[in-house]
Amino acid sequence: MVRHSSTRARTAGKFGSMCKVSFVAIATFALVACQSQSQFQTPSDLLFAPTFSKTRQNLPYTRNTPYDCRTFTGSGWKGIASGTVYDFSDRYQTSQAGCFKTQQQCLAWLSAMRSFIDVPRFIRCNPHTA
Template identity: 40%
Template sequence: MLNRSALAALALVLGQSVAMAQGSFLEQLLLSPTRTPGDVPETYGTAYDCRALKAADQTAGVWRGLIGGQVWPDAGQSRPVSREGCFKTEQECQAYLGLMSGYIDFVYSRECKRL
């Protein structure tokens, strides 16, 4: 059983850890580049480019993530957008869809399927 001084020390360490984590989060938030509305990342030319895998005939066991929706870059403007990426695991594919959902204002379709 912990005595009072050990408990106080533990509380102090945990409090400092939380404060440091919050500080680094705020630092990252404040110092990271801002996102332009309507700007949705592409996988073209990256390790997740499905076109390259298909061209090299390396699609065995690959998961394809596809997401589509609308973005509103400015008030009164909208445009359709869709993105795809290819991944080694379903978990990576689902993580990609989650990330992309943050860039697309209205998602109307999203799926992960094996190629």
């Protein structure tokens, strides 16, 4: 019987510490939610809040950068990305091209473009010589 009561005491101690951790987590979440109350008025505002804007100004442009194909010299890789972007009620077509020295740079740029383009028409890297 002594063993049984000491096991209960250990289990109750573990349960008490778990309750404390849970309470701290819930209190922290509640405080964060109260601080952002001025920004979000209803639960649907929080649920449907945009995580980032997909406007034309936020696309990864290569124009007037070292990756602009108009000024690229030598051999490398040409990345082309085209498709439709949806930004809530706005919908627009985009088409971008960039020239890169390595295939890894080209693929990294295409990966960034994939995060913006919702319906891709084509996305590819091809060997390129300027």
